[in-house]
Amino acid sequence: MTFLVTAAAAEPGAAPAYAWLLIGLPLLGAAILLLGGRKTDSFGPLLATGLSWASFVLALPLLFAMLGRAPEDRAVEHVLYSWIRAGSFQLDAGILIDPLSMSFVLLITFVGSLIHVYSLGYMKDDPGHVRHEGHTLSAWEESRQPSERRRFFAYLNLFIAAMLLLVLANSYPLLFVGWEGVGLASYLLIGFWNHNPAYATAANKAFIVNRVGDMGVIAAIMAMFAAFGATDFAGVGAAAAEADTGVLVLIGLLLLLGATGKSAQFPLQSWLGDAMAGPTPVSALIHAATMVTAGVYLIVRSAPIFNNAPTAQTAVAVIGAVTLLYGAVVGMAKDDIKKALAASTMSQIGYMMLAAGLGPAGYAYAIFHLLTHGFFKAGMFLGAGSVMHGMKDEVNMRRFGGLSTFMKITWITFGLGWLAILGVPPFSGFWSKDAIIETAFIGEGIRPWLLGGAALVGAGITAFYMSRLFFMTFHGKRRWSERDYHPHESPPTMTVPMMVLAAGSALLGLILAWPFAETKPIVAWLEPVVGYGGSEAEPVLAIPVIIALTLIFVAIGAFVAYRMYIQEDVPTTAPVGSWGTQAARADLYQEEVNRTLFEQPGVALVHGLEHTDRSGVDGTVGGLATWIGDLSSRLRRIQNGFARSYALTMLTGVVLFLGAVWVMQ
Template sequence: MEKFLYIALFAPLIASLISAIFAFFKPLRIIGYFNSLLIFISMLCSFYLFSYIYENNFAVEIVLFDWIVIGNLDLAFSFILDHISAVMLLVVTIVSTMVHFYSIWYMSEDIGFNRFFSYLSLFVFSMLVLILADNFAVLFIGWEGVGVCSYLLIGFYYKKRKASASANEAFIVNRIGDMGLMIAMFLIYWNIGSLNFDIVFKTISYLDNSTTLLIGIFLFIGAMGKSAQFPLHTWLANAMEGPTPVSALIHAATMVTAGVYLIIRCNEIYLLIPNLGLIIAYLGSFVAIFAASMALVNNDLKRIIAYSTLSQLGYMFVAAGIGAYSIALFHLFTHAFFKSALFLGAGNVMHATNGNLDIRKMGNLYPKMKLTALIMIISSLALSGIFPLAGFFSKDKILESVYSQNYLILYTTLLITAFLTAFYSFRLIMRVFFVKANYEETNSSIHDAKKLALISISPLLFLAIVSGWFEKSFEEFTTRVLPTFTINLNYEVVWLLILIASFISIFGILLATFKYKKEERKEKEVGFLQNILLKEYYIPKIYKEVLVKPYYRFSKFINIYIETKLIDNTIDKIAYFAYDLGAKLRPIQSGNLSTSLRLMVFGLLVALIFIIVLLVY
């Protein structure tokens, strides 16, 4: 069993290193197939590992080597395979495999083809280290690795100023969250003396409430950065500057799910601080409706889907916040498949329209891209929570959980979000595939993606349909290590909640369908509310004015007056003084014997005077 875990973990790293050797060579298609094959092998091992945990029902700890042994700190570079990491392992490797195969087609004409696959495989390896980690230190290595890889992939087209700026933003904002995680780790070690999960979770209950609360807060700040929760959310939409397969991987199975995973993994800490959990839930509900509202008016194909990810992450944090950790993990599980399929479908559209992202300049693509349209429609229905697709089971389970605990504000917010989700999802579908065409004649040769791309998406689409059907077995499997969350509702109420949620979503779909079916393409004046939503509630502008510009001015002041005028000038003056003194003393080294003797006598005289003064006093 151990060797299968090593293969699953290190196959992506081997793929990345070999691709890196050819990074600056001309594009080699064989590199894409080689990487994809190794990720596929990792996926097969993940299936075996999952089945092993399912059958044996106990966690397996594997120590790779002793790592840090200093004083009381004894850390091994070790991994744990339990029910949580087995699920995450399956999600990451399935989505990653399909994204890798898809990228062979999508990136085939890109000069950075080999470099792209090196980054992509390293991204997968970093995420696997994160989810398999047996202690906070190893988790932090994976955590930072994911951050670095996201920087490399978001800024893959580094010659584009916007891509470079977006990569920097993602990296910097995530460093804020990472500082929170580091502080939590310091607090844990200071108070417990260990960073190993098993020791920490067993002894955390012995700490005083204020310390436990601080640890929980700083862990959540770390999660906020990676999962782009408000106010550390601005990087997520801008991350769309990277290639579309990167967007699929970041939003479905790697970076943004890391924060949710951290909260689920640390559930034993959050169970001790339920009030903090409620704050997390309310913030999650705010993010859900906040992101959905911005998706309503946005016209960028990828950004709309990105906002939907942010909104769905809000659902996951709501479930985790109220203690329904298994349900939060279930929504993460189902969401990964329909969201990755949706992004890759968007990649097909982009590829066909020469990189166009403005849905207002599309339309009537259905006759030319029927399979892609089918992929995106089914994925959007799953996202909207329509029976019998995967999203129906996981999203409705969250709504039922919230309602059963009498959190009516949370329930109402998530219900409104469900309506908005259905509306903006089918606004996108209608504008891209069914309204009157509005693109240049140069795009008249639009056609569907190649077979490799469509075949790569097919397993994701299949899982977007059926993964929700395993709701009961998933709950039974994950609650072996996660706390059971009981939904105290009778049969009639559950069915009523299902009908309400389904009606809300169907109404949103129908409203969008009829509205945009009859929409005339005229330049309309942007209204006040629409402008606020398009400007993302002016939050990026506020950050720029309140944080970025003052920091820039402060840095400029430091650079000019402290570094240049004070430090540099002081050092320069010392250097000039030493040089001038040397120039003045240079004649002493003339080699003239009489001059040297006079200097020796003078020196001897000075030394004698110094000795006499010391003796007298």
């Protein structure tokens, strides 16, 4: 099928006029809670949760209406107002509703609302920063707690609203407004306990690293305007078909830079592990359904650009392959349960980027894995929060073990997510991740062997470190004292969202893949937006062979973890380990690399410019002023008040003047 540009066939005004409420409702919640002050403490969290669910409910009739139309008519647009008008250039602010944006809307509002519900229980007794410093609350600190909780839910609503704006925007500039809104909200949530200096530093790090990527998006928008005279999706998509390849490669690489920052891909992934400083529901929100998926959305939404810029498209695939291996290796050595899950997120987003870099054959599978990942990763993060809830906020897995006896619901729901991410059939990850691995083996030359091999090896490593996490937490010998810890199951407000997400982890992949259909439902759903979700070419290995190899790698990884963390005793203190283990614990020294290649040269450049400014510019100006001052001081001496001195000076001047005239004659 010929590739269809998402918004080209959109009918302005065809979308319901109330579609903007998808964004407006959670934004209203954030405004009420932030501006209403302490008067909203009592009902604020419930209001924020209700408005988040309201957006999901509002999205359902839009989905059903879309399903009732022919596939080619499912992209509709609602123009809100004329936003930018400059000469002949005009840009409307509008909402674009198509299968791609609707997939994200349903994921964001449903999973995000479940996280809101979970937060009602998780944050109920949270005494803010004092809890994490081991202090007793004073009366003043006790009085502040409702405000802290209300502020947390305001930030959650702001995050949901910004992410919805990002995926519903009809142009790159409006997308960028949501893009920056997500960055702001993530900064506020990661640094929610900012009384802890380390947490404040983590928020700053996430904010600053993302600004590097944001510069790429800004530059890409500028390049679009310069090259095409348009920045809306329809205009850019139409112009890209006939644009110069070099320009498209430049724009594609700039967009990729933005995606690497927001989706924590190499080399801008260093902020993700530190983002665990925020409360656990924040980790689930950022790492599952919202922020880190924004980069994948940007690449897939920009399909017309990348389809006509093979070099940029290959760069996307390479970055994805490198990151999926990088995150997997780092995850093997992390003892912090949340940081191990963060490394897993980095790796799984790498799979999505790899698929997006495979072109029309991979776009649908990138979104497919994004949707399934949103359920099983959110479920595991919430499960990690449940473990922390029952273990006095302990995050070191070496101090867990045997918790399945005390937290059966958390164990079962987390276990379903674990099976899903491993890709064990028939759980969700099997259908979505294996589709990416199979597609990666399509191509000519060495490329399919490198990309497919990286995806295959990544699956094996994922099985090892996720099994390591699962076994160290829920199985094996207890490595905690009943005197210090009293593990217990979480309240229903926390366990019910976990059960819903676990159900999605088990069934969503099968539903979206449905092997009995001629075409996978997810592929048929996204085809009008991203093109044909398949390839006429066959993989370099037969599909049954790829599936068998994947399952063998997964089985080996899980078995090695079983031998190391079930059959052998796990020390409560991490051993020194090999040089490879030490490197993985240090995130493969990415911080040191960034510091050496970027930070130190940048600091040296600033110091050099400062020295030049002081010794050069300031020195020149200051030296000139000093010379004039000295000259003035010397000339001032002849002003002594004696008439004979003035007469002598005048006589000298006359003599010199007459002498000069005589010489000139």
